[in-house]
Amino acid sequence: MSERLAAAFRQFATRECPDDPLYVALCLLVADQPALAAGLSAAPPEQRRPNLWLAAVQDRLLELGGSHPLAAYYPSLGGGRAPDPALAATVADFVANEGAALDDMMRTRSTQTNEIGRCAVLYLMLLELARRFPGRPLALLDVGTSAGLNLGVDTYRYDYGGAMAAAPAAPGVPVIACDPVGLLPLPLGGTFTLAHRLGIDPSPVDIHDERAVRWLRACLWPHDRARARRFDDAVALARTHRWPVRREADCTAALEPWVDSLPDGVLPVVFNSWVLAYFSADALRHHVDTLTGLVARRGVAWLSAEAPGVGVSAPGRPPLTPGSSAWTLVSRHADGVRTECVAWSHPHGRHLEWRAPR
Ligand SMILES: C[S@@+](CC[C@H](N)C(=O)[O-])C[C@H]1O[C@@H](n2cnc3c(N)ncnc32)[C@H](O)[C@@H]1O
Known part of the structure; x- marks a missing residue:
């Protein structure tokens, strides 16, 4: 040993x-x-x-x-x-x-994260979905939500190499810097409406429990003060907004009931970031099959941010920056279900290479 x-x-x-x-x-x-x-x-x-x-x-x-x-x-x-x-x-x-x-x-205890840096990419993905599915408010299900901090995606401020987006600057609003890599323009125009949001997790972190929040803080590297401040600001915002987070022993089984619960007209967006590696091989296969079925039958948009090759992946050029993680979108179009690599990013969202055609 x-x-x-x-x-x-x-x-x-x-x-x-x-x-x-x-x-x-x-x-x-x-x-x-x-x-x-x-x-x-x-x-x-x-x-x-x-x-x-x-x-x-x-x-x-x-x-x-x-x-x-x-x-x-x-x-x-x-x-x-x-x-x-x-x-x-x-x-x-x-x-x-x-x-x-x-x-x-x-x-x-187990090492835990809830990294809002990833919201810099999620925010652009939601803009992109609103552009592709015009007139449809979005409903976001964050699977493996941890403390639910990524549910606040539209309440943070983003700095894409000097181009600012989302929430206006204000005390207590985290500013997340994300450097664009490569040539394609980011989809910064437009807006989206987040009509519903829910986080589910077999072991969610209660942001009102100081002990649980301290453990999340203790899992951050002690020198990265900017990341820790951002985390504290996000916790304070989440405590104000009270984003709904639910314990679900089987998140896969919770997917279709969630879709059933939504009003007509919204676009259901199922999101996972750095979660699927925790599934067993069998559970992951079942999860991927269930979600792919929901895309085909119910028009769900599935957005997966994971290490390359985990869960679902799309063919295409590798990232310009080695070590990047893949953002894959599975969605339904007139010609069937399409799986595409929409972006590559640093695992904490510090940089991003946008791939979707404009
Ligand atoms: C690395 S954290 C990522 C948290 C968050 N998605 C983020 O990007 O910051 C992994 C999360 O996956 C959750 N998780 C583990 N096994 C899971 C499963 N079978 N289904 C759903 N979530 C799971 C954990 O409880 C934990 O909150």
């Missing part, structure tokens, strides 16, 4: 968080002394990952409010100390004192 753990932490430092000096230093420390993260062995096998330990440590520090010297290294706690030789003893002391709390989190 300890050798595997050491290798996982070493790999995490180089592949997953090379831009975060504290996380690199912490991962290399654990790689040298795997006993620091021994509690990971009590986590469910699929959760025995360095980011679970990193999140547990940050969560406990957030709870303690900066009282342990380790907090001085965390920008998320107001600390500005760069990793230095004293870090090793400080971490060891923290783990020795807080081991029980850390182990408890690693046993019971």
Whole structure:
């Protein structure tokens, strides 16, 4: 176990968080002394990952409010100390004192995200759907919604390389920067009406539960203050708007009843972002078949944002930026069901390559 753990932490430092000096230093420390993260062995096998330990440590520090010297290294706690030789003893002391709390989190929690950066692409997709299906208000079902923050897609402000869109600038309105890559113009003209919205998830995060929200915050990298501010603003907005989020043990079974519940004339848009990798192979096949059937029979527009090849994919040119994720639209047209790659984007929406013909 300890050798595997050491290798996982070493790999995490180089592949997953090379831009975060504290996380690199912490991962290399654990790689040298795997006993620091021994509690990971009590986590469910699929959760025995360095980011679970990193999140547990940050969560406990957030709870303690900066009282342990380790907090001085965390920008998320107001600390500005760069990793230095004293870090090793400080971490060891923290783990020795807080081991029980850390182990408890690693046993019971899983790493979670709800990334509103993805809304920069979702917003354009909804504009595009409104353009393709004129006169039809949109109904949005966010499958695997987490805390439901992406339901607020029309309440955020977007900066597409200087071209601003959506909500006007105001205090508390998150501004999401997304750099366009490539030549095609973005579909910034027009507007859409979001007549209905609902998020479903087998394990939704209750944004009114401070403990649950702190865990989501603890899963963010501590140096990315802009992302954390954006997250806090989105939580505050969601608390005001109270977007409907529902626990559904079987999200696939919930799809058609949702379509049935909609008034005539709306365009049902089923959306998933970074969700389908969590399905088992059989469940995913069933989900894809169910959704494809709903596109053909009920005119649903299915928008899927996932790592390439996960769930549904369309042929076409690879992205200009390696590592991009695919935004695939499955929709019904006069000539049948069409599956197309509409965009490639950074997994958190930092850049996007628009692909739909204009
Ligand atoms: C990486 S998070 C993505 C959350 C959100 N869609 C986003 O883009 O920020 C994955 C989400 O998928 C949910 N999930 C896991 N298994 C699922 C399933 N079988 N059906 C629907 N959602 C699922 C998790 O509970 C979690 O909220």
